[in-house]
Structure formats: C-alpha cells, structure tokens
Amino acid sequence: MLKQYSYAERPDLIKQVRDMIRRSWPKFMLQDPIADRLWERMEDEFANFQFTLSDDNDRVVAMGNCMPFVWDGTPEGLPAQGWDGVFQQCFRDKDEGRPPNTLSALQAVVAPDQQGKGLSRLVIEAMKQIARQHGLTRFVAPVRPSLKSAYPLTSIDRYVCWVCADGAPFDPWMRVHWRMGARVIRIAPDSMTITGRVADWERWTGMRFPETGPYIVPGALVPVHIDTEQDEGCYVEPNVWMQHPPVSE
Ligand SMILES: CC(C)(COP(=O)(O)OP(=O)(O)OC[C@H]1O[C@@H](n2cnc3c(N)ncnc32)[C@H](O)[C@@H]1OP(=O)(O)O)[C@@H](O)C(=O)NCCC(=O)NCCS
Incomplete structure (x- = not known):
C-alpha cells in the first residue's frame, strides 16, 4: 500500500523526487525557462499540491505536481500555452488575489523500475483528491502524449485523433486520463x-547538428529546429488539454 505525502508534510522526500525526475526525462525537457523560473515558488507556495507516493520504506515510487488556477470552464479560457501557461496564470491569479476554482495537473512521474504496473492512475487519483481537499471542482491537464515521440512527423491534430479498436486514444498516457473520464x-x-545555443542542444541530446534544419531528437514530440547561422536551437512542444469529470465533494 503506497502512502501519499505532500511536500509540506514530507520535505525530506523532495531530494528523492528531484533525482527521479532527472532520471525520467531527456535532458532538454528540463530546460524550460518558464518552469525553471517558477519551479521553486511552486514547491514553496503550493507545497500542499506537490506530492509523493512512497512505499513502507519511504522509497518514492511516483510523484505528481499540480497547481490551482481560475478557469471560466470554456476551452478558449484555458491557458493557450498549456504547461507554460499554467505556471504563469496560476501565479498571476495568486498575486492578484483571485481565488482558484480549477486544478491543473502539471507532471506525473513513475519511477523507471516501477513503470508499466498501472501506478500512473494512482497519481491522477491523488491529484483529484487534492482538488477535492481544496474545494476545486474542475480538474484539467495539459497532457504530454508520451508516445508521440515515436511519431514526430505527424501533426498533433492528427495524432490526437488516432484511436484503438475500442475508441480509446492511441496514446497510452492520454488513454490513462481517458479511462478516468477525461x-x-x-x-x-x-x-x-x-531554446538554447547549438552547443547546448548538442550537450542535452548527445547529437551533432552540423547544419541548419529540423532534426528528430529522441524523446521530442516534434522536430527540433536548429539554426547554425543564428547559433540557436528551438523546440516547441505541443500538448493536449484534457478535462476530467467534475470533482465532487
Ligand atoms: C507516463 C507514465 C507516468 C506512465 O506511468 P506507468 O505507471 O508506467 O503507466 P501505466 O502502467 O499506468 O500504463 C498506462 C498505459 O501506458 C502503457 N504503457 C506503459 N509503458 C509504455 C511504453 N513504454 N510504451 C507504450 N505504452 C506504455 C500501458 O500499457 C498502459 O496502457 P493500457 O491503457 O493499454 O493498459 C510513466 O511512463 C512516466 O513516468 N514517464 C516519464 C514521465 C512522463 O512522461 N510523464 C507523463 C507526462 S507529465
């Protein structure tokens, strides 16, 4: 039986979480400037919304990040920039004193040696529980369709329409949300x-980028655009907003 702790309850587990996150993502995914700037604020000011799932020996096997924000309930009212947008809007709402009504998932990670056992659902359930505890009736997620990295040339609009025989999304991570009603x-x-200099991208990916053009990079959902003349590489990741059923008391 896994135990759920917030960062506020068990700050001593945060170091394990950080190690797990570092091991779980391609290096370039940890270079988002907006998340970088606001990450510590999220951990401090929303410590009750960040959590671990750990075993009896205090080994963290999964974790989740989520944050509250104000949403009018319409698709157009969601932060257009998904993940980056949630960070910005959540702190804007907080700084301007607007009481939130919606929880947004941000990240779910299952320890690499525990993946494929169905734990991801527990992470989403834990987020719903947090929404409930804070009186947030809506729950949304800018979902990163994880298997899209195998189809970087397919447009996101086409990819999200791919379905299995039973109508469930083709993408396994979207499917977890879908099975929960999202x-x-x-x-x-x-x-x-x-974005980064070409040398940064070479360091993050272990690849060489000899000339200007789009490159398929392991773990990236779309090609990375490298411009050797400008000495810049840019990756713009598409995600998909999914809305879960209303969270009841
Ligand atoms: C995405 C992640 C959270 C899923 O967690 P998990 O506990 O391993 O997933 P589950 O065991 O619940 O499996 C969920 C579905 O994915 C499928 N799946 C699991 N690993 C897979 C893989 N490597 N490739 C394809 N499908 C996979 C499972 O078969 C299941 O599909 P089903 O609906 O047909 O049963 C986990 O892989 C992870 O932490 N990845 C790194 C971080 C990440 O991508 N987080 C999500 C975005 S924030």
Whole structure:
C-alpha cells in the first residue's frame, strides 16, 4: 500500500523526487525557462499540491505536481500555452488575489523500475483528491502524449485523433486520463518552448547538428529546429488539454 505525502508534510522526500525526475526525462525537457523560473515558488507556495507516493520504506515510487488556477470552464479560457501557461496564470491569479476554482495537473512521474504496473492512475487519483481537499471542482491537464515521440512527423491534430479498436486514444498516457473520464477539449500547440545555443542542444541530446534544419531528437514530440547561422536551437512542444469529470465533494 503506497502512502501519499505532500511536500509540506514530507520535505525530506523532495531530494528523492528531484533525482527521479532527472532520471525520467531527456535532458532538454528540463530546460524550460518558464518552469525553471517558477519551479521553486511552486514547491514553496503550493507545497500542499506537490506530492509523493512512497512505499513502507519511504522509497518514492511516483510523484505528481499540480497547481490551482481560475478557469471560466470554456476551452478558449484555458491557458493557450498549456504547461507554460499554467505556471504563469496560476501565479498571476495568486498575486492578484483571485481565488482558484480549477486544478491543473502539471507532471506525473513513475519511477523507471516501477513503470508499466498501472501506478500512473494512482497519481491522477491523488491529484483529484487534492482538488477535492481544496474545494476545486474542475480538474484539467495539459497532457504530454508520451508516445508521440515515436511519431514526430505527424501533426498533433492528427495524432490526437488516432484511436484503438475500442475508441480509446492511441496514446497510452492520454488513454490513462481517458479511462478516468477525461476528454480532449483543446490542443495546446506551444505548451513548452525550449531554446538554447547549438552547443547546448548538442550537450542535452548527445547529437551533432552540423547544419541548419529540423532534426528528430529522441524523446521530442516534434522536430527540433536548429539554426547554425543564428547559433540557436528551438523546440516547441505541443500538448493536449484534457478535462476530467467534475470533482465532487
Ligand atoms: C507516463 C507514465 C507516468 C506512465 O506511468 P506507468 O505507471 O508506467 O503507466 P501505466 O502502467 O499506468 O500504463 C498506462 C498505459 O501506458 C502503457 N504503457 C506503459 N509503458 C509504455 C511504453 N513504454 N510504451 C507504450 N505504452 C506504455 C500501458 O500499457 C498502459 O496502457 P493500457 O491503457 O493499454 O493498459 C510513466 O511512463 C512516466 O513516468 N514517464 C516519464 C514521465 C512522463 O512522461 N510523464 C507523463 C507526462 S507529465
């Protein structure tokens, strides 16, 4: 039986979480400037919304990040920039004193050696529980369709329409949300924008980028655009907004 702790309850587990996150993502995914700037504020000011699932020996096997914000309930009212947009809007709402009504998932990670056992659902359930505890009736997620990295040349609009024989989404991570009742309500074509010098991209990916052009990079959902003349590489990640059923008391 896994135990759920917020960062506020068990700050001693945060170091394990950080190690797990570092091991779980391609290096370039940890270079988003907006998340970088606001990450510590999220951990401090919304410590009750960040959590671990750990075993009896205090080993963290999964974790989740989520944050509250104000949403009018329409697809157009969601932050257009998905993941980046949630960070910005959540702190704007907080700084301007607007009481939130919606929880947004931000990240779910299952320890690499525990993946494929169905734990991801527990992470989403834990987020719903947090929404309930805070009186937030709506629950949404800018979902990163994880298997799209195998189809970087397919447009996000086409990819999200791919379905299995039973009508469930083709993408396994979207499928987890879908089985819990969530549905796609909007595409966030530029959910995360990561730029860097060509040497940064070479360090992050272990690849060489000898000339200007689009490159397929392991773990990236779309090609990375490299401009050797400008000495810049840019990755704009598309995500998909999914809305879960209303969270009841
Ligand atoms: C995405 C992630 C959270 C899923 O967690 P998990 O506990 O391993 O997933 P589950 O065991 O619940 O499996 C969920 C579905 O994905 C499928 N799946 C699991 N690993 C897979 C893989 N490597 N390739 C394809 N499908 C996979 C499972 O078969 C299941 O599909 P089903 O609906 O047909 O049963 C986990 O892989 C992870 O932490 N990845 C790195 C971080 C990440 O991408 N987070 C999500 C975006 S924030």
